[in-house]
Amino acid sequence: MxxxxxxxxxxxxxxxxxxxxxxxxxxxxxxxxxxxxTTSTSNTIIISNFIFKPMTLKVAPGATIKVENKDSAVHSVDANGGQFNTGNIFPGKTKSFKAPKKPGKYHYFCAVHTFMLGTIVVK
Ligand SMILES: [Cu+2]
Missing domain, CATH: 1.20.5 (Single alpha-helices involved in coiled-coils or other helix-helix interfaces)
Incomplete structure (x- = not known):
């Protein structure tokens, strides 16, 4: 028992x-x-204190890149060569865009604050 x-x-x-x-x-x-x-956080650009983080983001061709605006100001991600453009991203909002399919270095800036710069490396 x-x-x-x-x-x-x-x-x-x-x-x-x-x-x-x-x-x-x-x-x-x-x-x-x-x-x-989202293939990890490496496909995300975080904007905080008027800085893009990471400053250089490496992604696969055509990858979806998320942009999170953690500032209280409006920002955008605009490729110098016009390959991508998020338009205005309002405070606290997130927007996505597709990375170019062609490998290379793509410099971008914020159209609202043109001193804000970043780079996307497609490879
Ligand atoms: Cu900005």
Missing amino acids: MKRNLVKSSAFLVTGILLLGTAALSVATGPSVGASG
Whole structure:
């Protein structure tokens, strides 16, 4: 009787651990799916304090690049050569655009504050 109870409770424990493991797994895959969907944070330009971060972003040809404006001012991402242009990105907003398909270095600026410069390297 004692032994049977023990077996039963250990089986219950195992089930509990398995359930916990599954829950932990789904929690772990939750955010990482989102991150891998955007091919990690490396495809994101964050604007804060009138600076593009990173100043040089490396992406794959045609990649979707997200631009997050964390400032209280309006900004934009405009390629010097006109290959991409987000238009105005209002404070707290995010816009996306496609990187050029042709490998190379693309310099860009903020049309509102032309001293704000950045570079996208497509390779
Ligand atoms: Cu700006």
